[in-house]
Amino acid sequence: xxEITYLEAIRESMSQEMRTDNDVFIMGEDIGIYGGAxxxxxxxIEEFGPERVRNTPISEAAISGCAVGAAMTGMxxxxxxxxxxxxxxxxxxxxxxxxxxxxxxxxKAKVPVVIRLPGGSGAGFAAQHSQSLEAWMAHVxxxxxxxxxxxxDAKGLMKAAIKxxxxxxxxxxxxxxxxxxxxxxxxxxxxxxxADIKREGTDITIVATxxxxxRALEAxxxxxxxxxxxxxxxxxxxxxxxxxxxxxSVKKTSRVLVVYEAVKRxxxxxxxxxMIAESDVFDYLDAPIRRLGGVAxxxxxxxxxxxxxxxxxxxxxxxxxKLMNK
Amino acid sequence: xxxxxxxIRSFEETVEKLFQQGKIHGTMHLCIGQEATAxxxxxxxxxxxxxxxxxxxxxxxxxKGTKVKGMMAELLGxxxxxxxxxxxxxxxxxxxxxxxxxxxxxxxxxxxxTGAALTSKMKDLGYVVLCFFGDGxxxxxxxxxxxxxxxxxxxxxxFFCENNLYGMSASIxxxxxxxxxxxxxxxxxxxxxxxxxxxVLEVVKATEKAVExxxxxxxxxxxxxxxxxxxxxxxxxxxxxxxxxxxxxxxxMRDPIALFKExxxxxxILTETEFMELENKVQVEMDEAVEFAENSKAPSLETLEADIxx
Ligand SMILES: Cc1ncc(C[n+]2csc(CCOP(=O)(O)OP(=O)(O)O)c2C)c(N)n1
Numbered sequence: 001x002x003e004i005t006y007l008e009a010i011r012e013s014m015s016q017e018m019r020t021d022n023d024v025f026i027m028g029e030d031i032g033i034y035g036g037a038x039x040x041x042x043x044x045i046e047e048f049g050p051e052r053v054r055n056t057p058i059s060e061a062a063i064s065g066c067a068v069g070a071a072m073t074g075m076x077x078x079x080x081x082x083x084x085x086x087x088x089x090x091x092x093x094x095x096x097x098x099x100x101x102x103x104x105x106x107x108k109a110k111v112p113v114v115i116r117l118p119g120g121s122g123a124g125f126a127a128q129h130s131q132s133l134e135a136w137m138a139h140v141x142x143x144x145x146x147x148x149x150x151x152x153d154a155k156g157l158m159k160a161a162i163k164x165x166x167x168x169x170x171x172x173x174x175x176x177x178x179x180x181x182x183x184x185x186x187x188x189x190x191x192x193x194x195a196d197i198k199r200e201g202t203d204i205t206i207v208a209t210x211x212x213x214x215r216a217l218e219a220x221x222x223x224x225x226x227x228x229x230x231x232x233x234x235x236x237x238x239x240x241x242x243x244x245x246x247x248x249s250v251k252k253t254s255r256v257l258v259v260y261e262a263v264k265r266x267x268x269x270x271x272x273x274x275m276i277a278e279s280d281v282f283d284y285l286d287a288p289i290r291r292l293g294g295v296a297x298x299x300x301x302x303x304x305x306x307x308x309x310x311x312x313x314x315x316x317x318x319x320x321x322k323l324m325n326k
Numbered sequence: 327x328x329x330x331x332x333x334i335r336s337f338e339e340t341v342e343k344l345f346q347q348g349k350i351h352g353t354m355h356l357c358i359g360q361e362a363t364a365x366x367x368x369x370x371x372x373x374x375x376x377x378x379x380x381x382x383x384x385x386x387x388x389x390k391g392t393k394v395k396g397m398m399a400e401l402l403g404x405x406x407x408x409x410x411x412x413x414x415x416x417x418x419x420x421x422x423x424x425x426x427x428x429x430x431x432x433x434x435x436x437x438x439x440t441g442a443a444l445t446s447k448m449k450d451l452g453y454v455v456l457c458f459f460g461d462g463x464x465x466x467x468x469x470x471x472x473x474x475x476x477x478x479x480x481x482x483x484x485f486f487c488e489n490n491l492y493g494m495s496a497s498i499x500x501x502x503x504x505x506x507x508x509x510x511x512x513x514x515x516x517x518x519x520x521x522x523x524x525x526v527l528e529v530v531k532a533t534e535k536a537v538e539x540x541x542x543x544x545x546x547x548x549x550x551x552x553x554x555x556x557x558x559x560x561x562x563x564x565x566x567x568x569x570x571x572x573x574x575x576x577x578x579m580r581d582p583i584a585l586f587k588e589x590x591x592x593x594x595i596l597t598e599t600e601f602m603e604l605e606n607k608v609q610v611e612m613d614e615a616v617e618f619a620e621n622s623k624a625p626s627l628e629t630l631e632a633d634i635x636x
Contacts, residue, residue: 025448051448057478062437062471069441072426073376075448077441092468096431097438104417105427106410107633141634165636 007177009151013158016187025052028080037082064090068098071113083129084117098167099142110165120173127298132262137169138238144168145238149213151181156190173211193240201231205249208259219316247281254286261310264293292319331361334385336608354415355382359556362582363488364389366529370537374453376424378435381416383428386458391423398615404622411625433466440472443481454540456484462493473514482540485548494559495567511548523551524582
């Protein structure tokens with residue numbers, strides 16, 4: 001099958017939706033002729049024109065509210081926040097407006113907006129351009145949170161996000177943008193709330209998100225050589241969360257490691273760990289659930305420090321070894 | 327128009343009474359004294375046109391055609407309320423008549439309204455959006471960013487500032503260094519004017535012009551209407567930041583309802599008897615609303631988690 005990058009997969013998904021649904025349009029800073037900070041929207045303005053590939057001023061407080069206002073009145077906007085870090089300036093519109101509107105209005109509003117958020121560290125952008133704050137969003141009732149780890153998923157999840165009638169936060173990892181994967185040309189959808197077993201195994205379940213899925217898979221290869229069979233589960237969406245697939249896997253393996261890039265403290269991994277601990281499969285566990293997350297530090301600029309701030313393949317390998325010795 | 331203004335005042339007085347009787351909980355922001363801005367601004371709007379409103383939104387809702395029955399039920403937290411009892415005073419919305427909702431966040435309605443205007447333009451729907459906001463919200467970033475956005479995109483929107491001289495206790499004089507809020511339109515290339523917001527006909531005239539500009543694709547307008555809120559900011563306000571003389575002056579000399587009534591009587595459009603008839607009609611409508619609200623059921627606990635996701 002044809003291979004394209006994660007970035008191209010997202011672009012293709014948006015373009016296909018824009019061709020079939022006139023209500024879908026994209027807006028954001030520099031997304032027109034410039035193609036966006038990462039070139040993700042390259043060529044889209046040529047096909048769809050400046051009305052539907054809408055360059056905005058650097059005004060996160062207004063463009064986020066504008067996208068929400070357009071969504072509640074019948075459009076299906078996709079808003080690109082240039083770096084996920086800048087979403088802080090848009091928080092009111094997302095957390096106080098988009099997330100709550102439907103509920104506050106007694107179920108009478110729909111807010112079909114997708115907010116694309118390039119996040120994560122590893123590219124040398126330092127502390128204000130590298131954060132992973134998806135847990136903030138996952139905490140808020142009314143929002144959905146998506147975190148694709150490969151090109152195939154990115155395309156299918158984007159399509160589902162656009163079709164969803166709720167506000168969806170679509171986290172893209174900057175380091176994954178140029179990673180290629182097999183992606184069919186035709187349109188397909190991956191429902192939100194469906195985890196994927198990226199690798200089968202019998203000894204340890206690793207639940208990993210975004211780029212940590214790739215690192216967990218590499219670690220699993222390593223561990224295989226030592227006779228440790230790792231199963232890797234990618235929830236793909238934090239909200240809604242597919243608890244069933246995770247619990248089934250834990251039943252099978254009896255050991256769990258949760259890996260995520262965000263700061264470990266207060267991160268979403270704690271949610272997954274507690275969910276398992278509170279469930280019926282707790283009795284199946286042969287060892288305490290372990291979490292591997294980012295160090296509680298702003299992301300440093302120096303490349304070695306930057307690497308040390310978030311889990312790497314070797315960290316995962318070591319955690320798994322510890323877990324097996326329990 | 328007169329009827330709507332009287333209905334708003336009566337609604338607010340009734341709400342105040344019910345609150346004192348302990349029948350409404352939480353807080354509310356009354357717009358007594360500001361009836362002419364709400365009603366006048368909505369006169370040029372059709373049902374398809376939309377408004378966004380503020381924490382002080384009861385008047386805007388009524389003026390846009392939202393019914394007092396459902397509003398009262400909402401304030402009493404009943405399932406028959408516009409938001410099924412989950413929104414309360416600060417979140418009344420009625421999308422069917424183009425009321426996109428009151429808002430608990432100062433200035434939040436401006437970007438939302440800008441988005442609704444973008445929909446109108448992109449889908450060629452022809453409707454106009456009118457955003458209500460207070461003087462206090464014009465110091466929020468969202469105000470400035472929204473005006474700029476609406477201006478560069480020529481959106482069909484009217485930014486309508488109710489300048490009641492205070493944002494909670496903050497006097498406009500202390501919080502901005504300019505004479506007129508309308509001047510802020512200049513920075514964004516938006517035509518703007520300052521008007522007497524207690525003269526309902528002047529409000530209608532200014533908004534009519536602005537709505538027409540918007541409908542003709544000529545872009546946004548900023549209107550600053552001077553008015554005054556008679557009551558405190560919300561329920562627990564000792565009003566230490568302003569004098570009783572100032573309040574009396576506005577109530578005696580510049581009551582928008584009395585002014586309009588006088589004018590109508592002077593021009594022989596209205597008689598005292600007709601005015602009293604209107605008063606009775608308002609009372610009947612209000613009594614019905616209260617009765618409806620009081621007799622409505624509270625939402626069941628099963629609805630706690632309903633309507634979070636579509
Ligand atoms: C973002 C935000 N900051 C502060 C508040 C608290 N607050 C509610 S209303 C208000 C005053 C607003 O003044 P203005 O915009 O002039 O409207 P008015 O009350 O005069 O109608 C304040 C400070 C809020 N609700 N939202």
